[in-house]
Amino acid sequence: MAAAVTGASDADVLDRIRDGKLIETVDQMSDAYLEGIIRILTVSADTELISAPAYYNAARHAPSLNAFGSATAIIQDELGHAHIAYRLMRDLGVDTEEVIYERAPARFKYPYAFDVALDSWVELVVANAFYDRAGFTLLGDVFRTTTFGPWKRALVKVDKEETFHLRHGENWCRKIAQSAEGRDELQRAVDWMFLLTIEWFGLPDDLKRHGEQLNFGFKGQSNDELRQTWMSTAVPLAKELGLEVPARLDETSGKYVIDCPFPAQFDVENKRWLLGEGAISWDGVLSRWKDRGPMNEQYVETIQRGKRGLEQLIAQA
């Protein structure tokens, strides 16, 4: 991925951070800092972008015009967040037109969870409650701790809107959970979506690469700490709704523990975890992520075809 020419060494960057200054421009970055910040921004931008077609697929099942309006407002927010992150990448020398419109679908860097179709309104609002909570957890941490000034300032708006999305999910879940049938449907969604969100936070700390994410202060919490932060509000929400999730608070350690084989094999066609087969290695999970899931090509095509169509129209003129 092409990038701008940097003007500082790793030691310069670390000195600047120790002085309490933010990194503002490429000439204040080292090659490693630039490469690292582009990597984390790409994941953030791709995740926001792909959430739009994923949410739209499910928003079509909205139970009312008002509900459809709320869902499309969320989709518009997500596209705005994607725009902001890609814009920052452009300032770092990345050809974002190529990244968005010419990259192969399998090379997009967003969580595997979005490759599994959201097929109903219930699944959409659980996604708001779980996936947007994951986004809020990750970006809230970045906002508090990142050393890249332009991203920190941009996240004021993003965090505010992600809070609205997860509240939207929570409020709809509470409404749906009032009936036994509604609670059953929520439970079926939670059964496959909970562990996919737990996976969202990535490799456990003892297997994690990219140490520069913490050293350079791109983010503050480790993957395992972020997973704990997410569970600290997601598990109580599930409990409040009367839903079963495979995680609980361990009173002794004060930490949330996962109560099932994890990581596990996922039957993506039937959207269910094969927990009876026991835990698998993270290599197995990485392999599934690398292959991408069933909706990957369709969602990327949805994003890319508009530009291709316009170019064809202009060429015909």
Added chain:
Amino acid sequence: MWEVYARRKFEEPLAHVGTVAADDPHLATVYARTIFNEFTWVEMVLYPRPSSVTAIKT
């Protein structure tokens, strides 16, 4: 490239809220109003980035 400034109240100064990329000011205006719609602003102004002059940099 356009720098976007806005304010929520008349007694507040304009503050930087983000940037948009667009080839002309009309499209830049549409993008800015659509993307930075998190508040009901009383004023939003766009400046082309090339017009900026750095007076202090630390």
